[in-house]
Amino acid sequence: MSTGVRVNDFVIRFSNVNGSGSASANSMFAKALFRMGLPISPKNIFPSNIQGLPTWYEIRVSEKGYLGRREGIDLLIGVNPQTLSEDIASISPGGYFVYDNSKPLYESDIRSDIHYIGIPMMRLSMKHFKKARLQQLFKNIIYVGALAVLLDVDMDVLYGIVDDRFKKKPKLIPSNYEALDIGAQYIRQNYETPLNIRVEKRDLTDGYILVDGNTATALGLLYGGASVAAWYPITPSTSIAKTFESYAKVHRHDKKTGKSNVAIVQAEDELAAIGMVIGASWNGARSFTATSGAGVSLMSEFIGLAYFAEIPVTLINVQRGGPSTGMPTRTQQADLISSMYASHGDTKHVILLPSTPTECFHYAAQCLDLADRLQTVVMMLSDLDIGMNDHFTPAFEWDEDRKYDRGKVLSAQDLDRIETFGRYLDVDGDGIPYRTIPGTHPTKGSYFTRGTSHDEYAKYTEKGDIYVNNVDRLLLKWETAKTLVPKPIFYQNELTSDHGMIFFGSTTYATLEAIDVLQEEVIHIDSMRICAIPFNQEVLSFIDEHKLIFVIEQNRDGQMRSILINELNVDPQKLVSVLNYDGTPITATAIYEQIAAQILVAESIA
Amino acid sequence: MSTGVRVNDFVIRFSNVNGSGSASANSMFAKALFRMGLPISPKNIFPSNIQGLPTWYEIRVSEKGYLGRREGIDLLIGVNPQTLSEDIASISPGGYFVYDNSKPLYESDIRSDIHYIGIPMMRLSMKHFKKARLQQLFKNIIYVGALAVLLDVDMDVLYGIVDDRFKKKPKLIPSNYEALDIGAQYIRQNYETPLNIRVEKRDLTDGYILVDGNTATALGLLYGGASVAAWYPITPSTSIAKTFESYAKVHRHDKKTGKSNVAIVQAEDELAAIGMVIGASWNGARSFTATSGAGVSLMSEFIGLAYFAEIPVTLINVQRGGPSTGMPTRTQQADLISSMYASHGDTKHVILLPSTPTECFHYAAQCLDLADRLQTVVMMLSDLDIGMNDHFTPAFEWDEDRKYDRGKVLSAQDLDRIETFGRYLDVDGDGIPYRTIPGTHPTKGSYFTRGTSHDEYAKYTEKGDIYVNNVDRLLLKWETAKTLVPKPIFYQNELTSDHGMIFFGSTTYATLEAIDVLQEEVIHIDSMRICAIPFNQEVLSFIDEHKLIFVIEQNRDGQMRSILINELNVDPQKLVSVLNYDGTPITATAIYEQIAAQILVAESIA
Amino acid sequence: MSYLKPAFTHPQLQPNRVGYLKKDYEGVISTLCAGCGHDSISAAIVQACYDIDLEPHRLAKLSGIGCSSKTPAYFLSNSHGFNSVHGRMPSIATGANLANKNLIYLGVSGDGDTASIGMGQFVHVIRRNLNMTYIVMNNGCYGLTKGQDSATADHGSINKTGQPNPFQAIDLVGMALELNASFVARSFSGDKSQLVPLIKAALSHQGFSLIDVISPCVTFNNNAGSTKSYDYVREYMQQTAQVDFVPPRKALSVDYDQDQSMEVTLFDGSEILLTKLKPEWDPTDRHSAVNRINNAKANGEILTGLIYINSEAPDLHGLLHTTDTPLNQLQEQDLCPGTTVLESINDSFR
Amino acid sequence: MSYLKPAFTHPQLQPNRVGYLKKDYEGVISTLCAGCGHDSISAAIVQACYDIDLEPHRLAKLSGIGCSSKTPAYFLSNSHGFNSVHGRMPSIATGANLANKNLIYLGVSGDGDTASIGMGQFVHVIRRNLNMTYIVMNNGCYGLTKGQDSATADHGSINKTGQPNPFQAIDLVGMALELNASFVARSFSGDKSQLVPLIKAALSHQGFSLIDVISPCVTFNNNAGSTKSYDYVREYMQQTAQVDFVPPRKALSVDYDQDQSMEVTLFDGSEILLTKLKPEWDPTDRHSAVNRINNAKANGEILTGLIYINSEAPDLHGLLHTTDTPLNQLQEQDLCPGTTVLESINDSFR
Ligand SMILES: Cc1ncc(C[n+]2csc(CCOP(=O)(O)OP(=O)(O)O)c2C)c(N)n1
Ligand SMILES: Cc1ncc(C[n+]2csc(CCOP(=O)(O)OP(=O)(O)O)c2C)c(N)n1
Ligand code: SF4
Ligand code: SF4
């Protein structure tokens, strides 16, 4: 039954009940692996519920740095009686089931092809700790200690994490140590360790951090200079505003006056949230809102106003499973079309597509710059997987010399200098007009902002030709945007294949792994990651240079494929969808299999 | 300067001030032309304003039945001093300017290439009528009488219209006669008549009526059996609800009880309006809302709910100029993408595209059937041009034997018969499940409707495979929809050209005229009018059988072209946009010129 | 606690007059946090519906989004339910009610769902006097999104994060009174003896009934310093009057102390009996109700019970003069004006 | 009419203390119907801004959609204006105000814009006590979409189509009082002598000021039977108190009959002087204001004037403790925490 020793390459899963405090224990274990110098990829699978329902936490350890989700569980810690049977059934043959043997297992839950490691977690906890609440909490720490020994994690690393975590409440340190030791000790006394799956220290985390995308986004917005935030709670975006707030409490606190250099408003709904952003941006403050699909739907009318009246808007959409309320705690990339073309009439919006928390940080800051520069709606489309899971990701960097790009804003001096100010005059030929901020100048530069058709001087008009000039200028601005948004990323030095692969956002890790597998087992495929819409020239060239291109995305309708076809006039026959839309992150295997099948079919025909 | 006699083929334009009562006089003149047996096409060009701003009314008379807008004004009645100069400038060489010469013209307004016909309208009116209000109103009738003589319209026809109009207030008839006569008399005494442009009686109106699309839509909804209407005022859709209400007052009035067989609610906004429709449909009443683009944007979230929870919704979108508040009194077809893909997540919606009031009538009724049959959102996209202008259109017909299709609704007896009821079970393999109406059965058939992911029995689930089955079924339903929506209309018996033309909705008249001109002057082009999305097989075949296809539409971004490419996987190179988006209806000339240019270029290359 | 002492010992195991057991009014097992106030309200709904002999299929239950809005799954499984989108239950209820005036409509919402995103629809459903019962499970926070303050959180109230709320609270009862709602009550999830009869009365009231029920969120807003915690509400709650509800057929069998009580007769002949524990105002007089509620606010009391009732105001169907047959039961012959009429309509356009 | 008799004869041709002529406060020519109440309100705004020596560029004017919402184009051309979308002006104003606390915000809306589609935002902008003046040009109908009844149309009021309105009216003043707005007034477009000082006071009030101005729609709702016609309002209007507004620097120069008048001092030292024509209640006491307005409603009176004021309540910036510098003027060094901080943030994720 043994499958040989597997070092630094396995998936372990924790099966818990939500609201029971397991999240903190599990993430402690993940951090320990990280501090062992290993690339890891934790994923939280949780219900749309507060307390009492099953929740899972999965950690993939991959020395090779494969950070996508992988099917197949090598070790499962099962402490949720509700899901015991299905948990046991989910373990890969040869894998391990670690469980609380305070109660015996049913006969039917005994599989001959996996190992059972029973630990009387609750009994041990009750023996050592008095209060019921603590017994519950420390049970979790006990299994962390046990796991450490089973997988050969350095106990000192765990102690170190405890030290860091309770820096401000040092009294809690000894009991946490104790709980860890109880678990460790029990294993040492009762089992042979380490298991065949195990970790060894490496040095692969230099320059990396372990952080979730929403935290990164919040920090990006903070560094990018947002001073007005308006939002309405909605999973999975809520933590952006909340994290922004908590960092702002420290870093936007005016020490002299004790006052705040930021205004954060929990709006009454998403319509109000984006309205506030539009008002603040119009009035010259950097401003953002963060929401998910339902929020964007509600914001549609206002998005059209911002597009047409040319007001900077930074909108973060952390996508979840749709349509409607859908699967609020699952991940998808299914808001591309509805976000990009949001609002009635001829509209299209700039979209940035981060694939890691590090990119969330940079793109969030860049959204604020681009919105100011382009005077339009700039959306960042992240998703639940990026946003709410911790990721192994490059540390954040900020160029000391970087300056905010506030775009074409006229100062009082500018106004004194120029002869005529036309709010919607295309002075520079790039489709982007100049704007003024209310209050700038006593007599010059005031204008009337409106969602109705207007001339170059912001005056209302119903004249067809003036309208056409104006909306054609917006298309020119769209062209300008192509030169400003992040360029695609390529994963080869030169293009050598007839086949290409296009992907974006959270499918990246799985795709990169699939590329390796395909290369080994089938064929080399060139690949390109799209980072923004509108597509720049590089995207078109890549498509032009391949005969068949796989477009990997996490939605039913192949939305990115549609947008590529529309925006670039690509022949649809050339673009083949590789999809996953069941709410879980796509795996390398799924990508590999879909592509391999297509290629083999194509070859068999040819 | 004379250009020869032109019978039944000219454009006349009235230049008025809005709120001055001219609308009624002008439409009286239009009706007279109609009663002369002539195809006509009146268009109202009005500001987003209630009183005091310039407004124009244009009538094209075309014995050939060309009913699109045509550039070039042959006769202009100018009674708005604000726009006198621009009005005079707008007349085609050889044309006529009919004006109130109570005040002299400026020297600069004298053109040598047009005829001036001065009539002291106000003076005549003041001479004959006492009250200031009446003087104002009858001034308009006076110019109608004058025009009649100038163009050789039968005065008896006009008297007949007066008779009909004041059937319930016969006292007003003589003074209207008088006003007509004053104008007629003045012309007879002072000018040589008829002019070179003139009308002659014909017999071309049999089976036709003169009606606007919104009235037709309201009647379609009435005939289609809508019993709950919820709406919020917005130009250009408001008159649908208002007209529905006024017909319902008569035709949904229970004579016995004096009570009403319909409930019409002016909602507090568009979100509430569609919510009410969803609630009513869920509860088994036929229901609709009518709005314009901004309303659809606001309805986005709810549209996704109806899509995912599979609730019939009939939504009429009378499109106007976008984006945002845009040009509220101008016409466009620019809500295709935003309507079809409305709401976050993977969604798409059925769209019907009427091109005449007659089709508005039929499609509106059919929307109610389709919504019930498909249990989804069915939108009819009309536009300001169709909706608010009178059109020369086939009379309404209703098949006595036609039965409402209420779709798959289970009765109490049905429920007693079947073993298990699963709200989202695909029993028939067409993707359409069965539903029950609340209150149907004491113990069977109740279920829980939700916008969250659900299994076949409407229970909440977060299971990926169940979710996938469910949304895949929605795609199957989309396939079924293709067999139910109206098929395209073809304008030739067999396809003979390499070139095709695709169009829809209000561009139809102009396109048909352009086809004739192209045929005469350049080339024969096959043509197809699309009547619905999703596209049925016939649409695909037409595209397959042509090398180059022109897609005519009234928006900037070629939205129908995009949808065709996306939905049918057509090579974008094959579809060439012919666009007009300045807010006015497209002209045959514009279509002809764009297409001719393309073909000549293509030929010069070939 | 009910004044109507049952003659038998285990009423819940007995079918009620329409033949249903109490368990026929239950729903699926709740997934809310143990101790959540909302579960007690669900139980009160079950009890009330059983008590008034409501046939489950004659009720439609509707909600928005939130922990509170999940509860319709946890009661009355034999009724049709509709868990719609956030804050928009009132419009769904309006449409449903217009389609069939003969069902009973029970809407459930949260304070986030109602007082924030749903404020517009809340105001307008009151204005239309829609015949429905609207229960707000009011915990002063957004439970499902993890405890943010809602617009009903009191000024200075402290939630689990320890931050005092800087904003003033919206008082839904005050709003409903200002908007002339026809039935306005406040209650507490922990006071079943008051809540059950209030729900019974509300379901029988012909018109819009608001019951704003304080319903503590044990996970995010039940700490010291919160004004929506169990402890706080128990301490500051004032019962206005002991409420009881008497269905039509039982009206004669009850014996009250006439001096101490007041009756309000409802549309269907049932009665609400108010035993005046604090008989300082007349709940059928809006001015006096407004005054009383303002005084309570000024004194920091949480006034509960039936605060205002007007059983005369016409509901939306009355305002629209709709026919007696539910609109969803009208047939083609009632709806389609036919071809002859169409010909004359055509003629009017010639 | 102002109590402050000017010393010169043609004040409008004179520059005010900040050097502007009255015409500097005007806008483009109105395209509203001749006689529309809204034009009179625009004129009152022009007058008020001129009188209080406001520099035009220090005011931002905002609106939704409607005839009323068009008016910001018809006054103060030298101010930045924002004609947004239907019913959402309050959120735009909130964002704008957050970005720059030093400007003065004047929002203009209609009764459709506010009481229907905009109700949610109206409620919440009041709850936040945003420092702005919010003028509702209230004609009881939807002017721009041709005269449908709005939610402020009185029950039974008859519009141009001759149909009596079956619904009850939403009273925006009542709502604002219930929501504890810090400045609540009602006025009439035809009463400039009352309206101008109210606007001046509202603009100087630090916090949210509502002025609900009845403003007849001559085209659709000025007929007999309408309760928002010029005739009806003139007949039933009750002036509460003669209002006058005294800017800080003038406070000493005025002489009032102390028994008959009452002063409220505003944040900037200016004062509102109320000469009590009907001194039955204390406009600084909310309860008494609520009572007075309820009585007026009961008597069919249209109560106008300053109804309630609380000049102590902190505005949104106060509630959020924002810094004194307008946020839109903070510089990169104030906003960006820099690389050193970032390193320690990175460390916290290791
Ligand atoms: C349009 C939209 N925005 C946000 C959300 C996220 N959301 C779900 S429940 C909820 C608040 C619920 O609060 P409340 O109504 O008070 O219910 P509780 O959970 O406290 O019972 C929010 C904001 C959503 N579902 N839809
Ligand atoms: C989302 C949306 N719905 C509807 C409209 C159409 N609309 C324009 S103005 C208006 C009502 C205006 O009424 P009110 O605010 O009272 O202003 P008034 O014209 O009476 O001054 C409506 C419904 C719109 N512009 N936007
Ligand atoms: S989070 Fe609060 S409101 Fe939600 S179920 Fe738990 S206790 Fe109830
Ligand atoms: S329609 Fe009414 S509100 Fe609009 S401008 Fe005319 S009078 Fe004023």
Ligand SMILES: [Mg+2]
């Ligand atoms: Mg709540």
Ligand SMILES: [Mg+2]
């Ligand atoms: Mg109005």
